[in-house]
Amino acid sequence: MVPLVAVVSGPRAQLFACLLRLGTQQAGPLQLHTGASHAARNHYEVLVLGGGSGGITMAARMKRKVGAENVAVVEPSERHFYQPIWTLVGAGAKQLSSSGRPMASVIPSGVEWIKARVTELNPDKNCIHTDNDEQISYRYLIIALGIQLHYEKIKGLPEGFAHPKIGSNYSVKTVEKTWKALQDFKEGNAIFTFPNTPVKCAGAPQKIMYLSEAYFRKTGKRSKANIIFNTSLGAIFGVKKYADALQEIIRERNLTVNYKQNLTEVRADKQEAVFENLDKPGETQVITYEMLHVTPPMGPPDVLKTSPVADAAGWVDVDKETLQHKRYPNVFGIGDCTNLPTSKTAAAVAAQSGILDRTISLIMKNQTPTKKYDGYTSCPLVTGYNRVILAEFDYKAEPLETFPFDQSKERLSMYVMKADLMPFLYWNMMLRGYWGGPAILRKLFHLGMS
Secondary structure: OOOHHHHOOOHHHHHHHHHHHHHHHHHOOOOOOOOOOOOOOOEEEEEEEOOOHHHHHHHHHHHHHHOHHHEEEEOOOOEEEOHHHHHHHHOOOOOHHHHEEEHHHHOOOOOEEEOOOEEEEEOOOOEEEEOOOOEEEEEEEEEOOOOEEOHHHOEOOOHHHHOOOEEOOOOOOOHHHHHHHHHHOOOEEEEEEEOOOOOEOOOHHHHHHHHHHHHHHHOOOHHHEEEEEEEOOOOOOOOHHHHHHHHHHHHHOOOEEEOOEEEEEEEOOOOEEEEEEOOOOOOEEEEEOOEEEOOOOEEOOHHHHOOOOEOOOOOEOEOOOOOEEOOOOOEEEOHHHEOOOOOEOHHHHHHHHHHHHHHHHHHHOOOOOOOOOOOOEEEEEEEEOOEEEEEEEOOOOOEOOOOOOOOOOOEHHHHHHHHHHHHHHHHHOHHHOOOOOOHHHHHHHHHHHO
C-alpha cells in the first residue's frame, strides 16, 4: 500500500502528520478497560447509552470533564466494530478481523461498563431501565444507540443468507458473504440495492457496486456481468457536485441504475429478487441474479420508538445545532439514532462529538450553548480498489471540503485516507475523544491558500 506521504506531499501534509502525532501523544497508550470489581452503581453524573462510535467517543470526553468514576456506558455487545471498513471487507480488500476489537479495550479506563440492554427511558424521572431489571439514574444522559437493521422487513430474509450468491456489507454476519458471492460470480446479473428508509452511510450501497465492477474487470468477467443498481431514491447522490461525478462514472463503466425501485422479497433458492416500483405502488418486477448485495431497511432502535425522547418517527428529537434534546435539557443525542437532518456517518459523529462536548460543558455551567453544528458529514465514495471521491457536505447539501483541490475527482490519496488513515484516526484519536472532525484542518489548509 502506498503511504499517505507519498501521495499527498508538501508542507500541508507535514502539518497534517504533525497534528496526528500530537493527537496520539495526547491520547496516550491504549488502556484495557477491566471494569470495576463492584456491582454497577445506580446513579451517575453522566450516563451514556450505546457503545458504538458516538457512545465511546462521548464517554472519553465526559471522563475528562467529570472523572471516570462518574461516567457509565450501557452496552450489551462484547465487541466494537469500525463499520466503515466493511465496504472494503466485502470487496476482499481488507480482512474482517481488522474491523473489530473487544468492547473492553475501547471503553475508557475507569469508566463503568454496564453490560446490559436498555429497555426503557424515563427522562421525566432522570432514569433508565435495563434488561437485567436494573434502574439507573443520571444527571446528564447521552443517547448514542445507533440505528437498527431490519432485514426481516424483506420477505425471505434473513434466512435467505444461508444460500450462496447473496451478501450484505451492513452486518458482521453477512459481509464476508458479499466477498464470496463476488468471487463465485460466473455470468448474469449483479444487483445492488438501496432501501426505502433512512440508512447509515448512504454511499455504501453503491460503493460495493463500483468495487465489484472493478473486480470483474480485473478477473476477466466484466463482459459477462450485467451490473444493476436498484435504488429507492430518485437520484444517485444528494449533493449535485458529487452526483455529477458519479453519473459520469456510471456512464463510462456501463452500469445500469434504476430509480424508485425497492427490494421487497428475496427468493434465494431461485436466485430471484422482487422489486416494487415506488412510482406505481403494487407494481413489481422479478429479476434473477448471479450476485445480490442487500442494503437492509433501517430505523430507530425499538426502545426509542415509544420513548418520550423520540419524535414522531422514533428518532431522538434534538436541536440540530446544539444536539441538546428539545424538551429535556439534560438529555443529548449523537449519531445515527438522532433526527439530525444530515447523512448518518462516522464522520458526522466525529464532528458532532466536538459540538456536543462544548454544549454539555456550557450546560453544566448553567450557560447557553454557543457552538453550532453545521451538519458536516463525509462519505468517501470508493469507486475502485485505488480510487475515492471524498464527498464532504453540510445541512444544505453544499460541499464543505477539507482539502485545497477538487474532491469530486477520483484520487488515490483519498483511497489511502479511507483505507488506512481513517481507521488509524478512529481507533487512536476519535474513540479517545481527541478527534472532532476535520474543521481545524480545513481552516489551516485554507489559511495556507490565502
